[in-house]
Amino acid sequence: MKGILQRIGHILSLLSPMTWLGGLARLWVRWFGLGPFSFVLINAVRNQRRATLTVLSVASSCALLVTLLTLQRELTVPPESEGASLRIIARNKVSLAQPLPAKQLATVEKIPGVVAVSPFTYFGGNYKGEEMTSFAQFAVDPARFRELLVEGRISDGSYDEFIKDRNSCFVGADTMKRYGLKIGDKMKFTGTFYPVDLDLKIAAVFQGTVDDRGVFFHHKLLDELNGDPGTVGTWYLRVASAEVANDVIARVNKAFENSTAEVRAESERAFQMGFISMLGNVKVLTLSISGVVVFTLMLVTVSTMSMAIRERFRELAILKALGFRRRDLFSFILAESFGLAALGALVGIGGAWALWTFLDLQKMTNGFLLYFEVTPRIMASGAIVAAVLGILAAIGPSLAVARMSVVEGLKTLD
Amino acid sequence: MADPIVVIRDLSKVYRQGDINVIALNGISLGISAGEFVVLMGPSGSGKSTLLHIIAGIDSATSGEVRVQGINVANLNESQLADWRNQNVGFVFQSFNLIPVLTAHENVELPLLLTALGRKERRQQVEIALGLVGLADRGHHRPDQMSGGQQQRVAIARALVTDPALIVADEPTGNLDARSAQDVLGILQSLSRDAGKTVIMVTHDPKAAVYGTRELHLEKGELARDSVPS
Numbered sequence: 001m002k003g004i005l006q007r008i009g010h011i012l013s014l015l016s017p018m019t020w021l022g023g024l025a026r027l028w029v030r031w032f033g034l035g036p037f038s039f040v041l042i043n044a045v046r047n048q049r050r051a052t053l054t055v056l057s058v059a060s061s062c063a064l065l066v067t068l069l070t071l072q073r074e075l076t077v078p079p080e081s082e083g084a085s086l087r088i089i090a091r092n093k094v095s096l097a098q099p100l101p102a103k104q105l106a107t108v109e110k111i112p113g114v115v116a117v118s119p120f121t122y123f124g125g126n127y128k129g130e131e132m133t134s135f136a137q138f139a140v141d142p143a144r145f146r147e148l149l150v151e152g153r154i155s156d157g158s159y160d161e162f163i164k165d166r167n168s169c170f171v172g173a174d175t176m177k178r179y180g181l182k183i184g185d186k187m188k189f190t191g192t193f194y195p196v197d198l199d200l201k202i203a204a205v206f207q208g209t210v211d212d213r214g215v216f217f218h219h220k221l222l223d224e225l226n227g228d229p230g231t232v233g234t235w236y237l238r239v240a241s242a243e244v245a246n247d248v249i250a251r252v253n254k255a256f257e258n259s260t261a262e263v264r265a266e267s268e269r270a271f272q273m274g275f276i277s278m279l280g281n282v283k284v285l286t287l288s289i290s291g292v293v294v295f296t297l298m299l300v301t302v303s304t305m306s307m308a309i310r311e312r313f314r315e316l317a318i319l320k321a322l323g324f325r326r327r328d329l330f331s332f333i334l335a336e337s338f339g340l341a342a343l344g345a346l347v348g349i350g351g352a353w354a355l356w357t358f359l360d361l362q363k364m365t366n367g368f369l370l371y372f373e374v375t376p377r378i379m380a381s382g383a384i385v386a387a388v389l390g391i392l393a394a395i396g397p398s399l400a401v402a403r404m405s406v407v408e409g410l411k412t413l414d
Numbered sequence: 415m416a417d418p419i420v421v422i423r424d425l426s427k428v429y430r431q432g433d434i435n436v437i438a439l440n441g442i443s444l445g446i447s448a449g450e451f452v453v454l455m456g457p458s459g460s461g462k463s464t465l466l467h468i469i470a471g472i473d474s475a476t477s478g479e480v481r482v483q484g485i486n487v488a489n490l491n492e493s494q495l496a497d498w499r500n501q502n503v504g505f506v507f508q509s510f511n512l513i514p515v516l517t518a519h520e521n522v523e524l525p526l527l528l529t530a531l532g533r534k535e536r537r538q539q540v541e542i543a544l545g546l547v548g549l550a551d552r553g554h555h556r557p558d559q560m561s562g563g564q565q566q567r568v569a570i571a572r573a574l575v576t577d578p579a580l581i582v583a584d585e586p587t588g589n590l591d592a593r594s595a596q597d598v599l600g601i602l603q604s605l606s607r608d609a610g611k612t613v614i615m616v617t618h619d620p621k622a623a624v625y626g627t628r629e630l631h632l633e634k635g636e637l638a639r640d641s642v643p644s
Contacts, residue, residue: 033533034520046515318511321472322525322572323500325493406472410507 018048018055040335047308051340054304058344058386061297063352065290066382070356070374072286083150084210085242089120090235090252090265099231100261111251113244114237116147119219121233125189125198127179134365135175135213137189137198139222140236142170148238149206157183157204166221168203172212176205178363187215196225237265294385301393305337309397316401317409326402333401334394341390342383349382418445419579419612420469425478427464427635438464440635442478446628448579451606451613453626453643461635462616463584469614470503470582471495483579500528504573504611506583506602510565512557518544518568519553525576543571547601563594570601574611581605583615587622599625 025041032038045051090108092098102119109117123137142163155173162170169187181187181202189198200217219232239248245267252265309316316329353374361369427439439461446452454462467473468480471487480487482502490498505511512521522543526536544550547567557565566586573581583602587595603625605611615626623629623643631639 029520033536034516034523034527036527039516039527042515314511315513318505318507318513319524320496321470321499321505323496323528325496328528407467410511 018045018051021045022048036331036335040332040339043312043332044336044339050304050308054301054340055344055347057300057304058297058341058389059348059351061293061300062345062348062382062386063355065293065297065385066349066352066374066378067356068286068290068293069378069381070352070372071369072283072290073375073378074369074372075282075286083238084268085245086150086238087148087268088237088239088245088249088252088265089268089271090237090263091233091271093262093264096234098261099229099233100235100263102230102232104235104256104261104263105232107255108235108237108252111248111255113239113248113251115240116144116238118144118148118236119232119234120236121219121222122193123189123191123198123217123222124193125191127187127189129190133189135172135215137169137215137217139219139233140216141219142216145170145216145236148236149209150238152206152209152212155205155207157202159204162203165201165203166218167199167201168217169200170204170206170216171202172209172214173205173207174212174362175215176202189215194222194226196222198225235263235265294389297385298389298392301337301341301389302396304340305333305393305397306400308336309333309401313401313404313409317404317406320404320409321406329401330394330398333398334391337394337397338387338390341386341393345383345386348386349379352382353379417447419448419483420444420446420614421479421481422465422469423479423481425465425468425480426476427461427468427473428476437635439468439475442632442635442637444630444637444640446612446614448612449606449610450628451603451626452615453623453629454614454616454632455618455620455623455629456632456638458618460632462632465632466582466584466614466616470505470580471499497528500525500576502578502580504570504576504578504581506566506569506573506581506586508585508588510557510562510569510589512565512568512572514557517554517556518549518560518571521557521568522553522571522575525572529576539575540571543575544568546574547571548597561594562590563597566590566594566598567601570598570605574605574609579612581611581613583613585616585618587617587619595619595622 021041022045025038025045028038028041090100092100105117105119108114118141119139121139123139125133125137127133127135142159146159146163156176159170162168171181171187175181183202183205185202187198187200187202189200191197198217198221200215206212223229237248237252239245249265249267252263256263319329356372356374361372422442422444425439425442426437429436429438442465454466456462464473468475469482471482471490474488485498487495487498512518513524516524519540522540523536526539531539540553541550544553547570549564549567549571552560552564552568557568560568566589570586581602586598586602590598599622602613602615606613606627613626615622617623626643629639629641629643630637631641
């Protein structure tokens with residue numbers, strides 16, 4: 001029994017990356033002889049359990065940091081699309097919740113530079129009795145809305161059918177897939193902003209936009225259900241080119257100046273950013289948590305390096321006696337600390353990247369997280385934090401070693 | 415008598431322990447010639463280890479002067495002193511002080527990493543040093559795979575691999591059985607007698623002292639007797 005357990009322990013130790021690194025160091029010495037690199041590597045993995053735990057601590061902290069930064073990006077930076085620079089959203093200057101008069105359409109479409117314009121009203125209903133539906137529904141003018149679709153394509157059904165049938169809708173491919181829908185199926189929505197419900201027939205499916213989840217339906221239907229109030233939520237405009245966008249924004253704003261419904265026009269991106277700001281200061285929250293993670297990471301690495309060096313004071317004293325200088329010892333400690341931190345960063349950041357890249361988060365979070373992309377910039381931030389901490393963690397032990405005299409070092413541990 | 419390799423003049427060392435000054439060495443003056451095997455003896459706290467450490471450049475004196483091969487060790491800065499120790503002094507300690515994760519060969523090679531020698535030359539030097547202490551075939555063994563006596567012989571090989579003029583040994587037989595102690599003392603004696611190395615050894619053991627060519631007896635930080643071991 002003992003033999004079997006020993007064998008299992010041996011096999012498990014073979015699975016440890018530290019065992020491989022130790023073996024690599026030994027091979028390095030055999031091929032290239034003893035040198036600073038192999039000396040540092042041998043020392044770094046001499047206590048395999050501690051080295052493994054250190055690497056795992058740094059790895060999990062880095063993974064958490066990368067995840068938080070990715071989450072912050074997901075929540076605060078809207079995805080950019082090719083056509084976003086050509087689209088403008090005009091809303092009521094007072095607030096997004098205030099509607100605009102439908103009669104403004106005639107003025108807006110005459111503004112030079114405007115190629116297309118459609119009412120664009122957020123319905124905010126819940127699908128099939130869901131408590132919170134994660135995809136948005138908008139009432140649009142189907143004929144005009146077609147001109148606003150710069151990217152994306154009709155992947156199923158017919159847009160003309162959508163235009164013809166006032167009770168039909170135009171649905172994103174992700175939503176179709178998620179709910180197992182097909183052309184001709186019904187989609188029922190319970191209104192939350194509006195005291196009306198919708199019963200829509202799927203006429204066409206779109207795909208290839210930055211967000212293939214939305215559902216679009218006839219504004220006329222919404223008007224009819226609400227007793228024709230003569231209002232729209234916002235105006236969605238497309239301009240001739242990105243160069244004229246700012247001029248168009250200024251003209252739209254000016255056109256309704258001093259009217260009963262002043263307008264605030266802005267680019268699609270600016271509009272999305274304004275919408276996000278309503279979520280609260282997500283950035284400060286995630287950065288605060290990231291700060292705590294980084295601080296914990298620092299405590300872990302500093303504590304580990306201090307322990308590792310403290311239990312080697314005698315050896316470092318011997319090295320000093322043999323003629324190694326303070327800067328040599330500092331280099332050894334720094335390389336060891338940096339190496340462990342770098343390995344932890346590689347495992348943690350690589351692991352986070354693999355996890356969030358290959359996991360279907362959109363499905364798992366019911367569409368709350370759409371892209372959750374671990375960008376090179378985020379990975380670089382994690383790596384820089386780990387590297388800086390690796391260096392900082394080496395400073396304390398190095399100073400202690402620099403201050404230690406050979407005699408002290410020998411006395412302490414003899 | 416040959417010119418002294420170590421010249422000590424009016425050497426004093428005072429430690430501060432709280433509010434009290436403890437005199438470890440008090441006005442020591444002596445000269446040690448090249449090739450001598452000097453044994454430092456005396457009761458605990460007599461200052462023999464302190465004297466050894468100051469001669470070897472790992473501790474500093476409060477006053478007085480130590481010259482080794484004409485160099486005033488106190489005038490060297492940290493880097494110069496490190497280089498000087500690497501080139502001129504070999505250390506042997508009571509508890510061997512080998513690096514446990516390195517093999518015997520690598521432990522002996524360590525001081526050579528600071529020299530300009532190439533890998534091949536380093537290997538040759540290490541093999542010679544291990545051969546001199548009778549461990550040519552144990553180079554690939556780690557310290558925990560060797561006996562105390564063998565570990566101390568590896569430590570001696572490490573001490574002489576850079577071909578230093580001076581070998582300092584602080585109670586090198588303190589942790590060894592009688593047989594291993596004899597082997598180690600025999601090697602140190604041979605280094606002094608046959609290789610012309612100057613060996614300074616601290617010991618409590620009168621039997622070890624007979625291997626030396628000169629015995630210095632310290633008491634309360636002062637040189638009480640300078641004699642030939644009998």
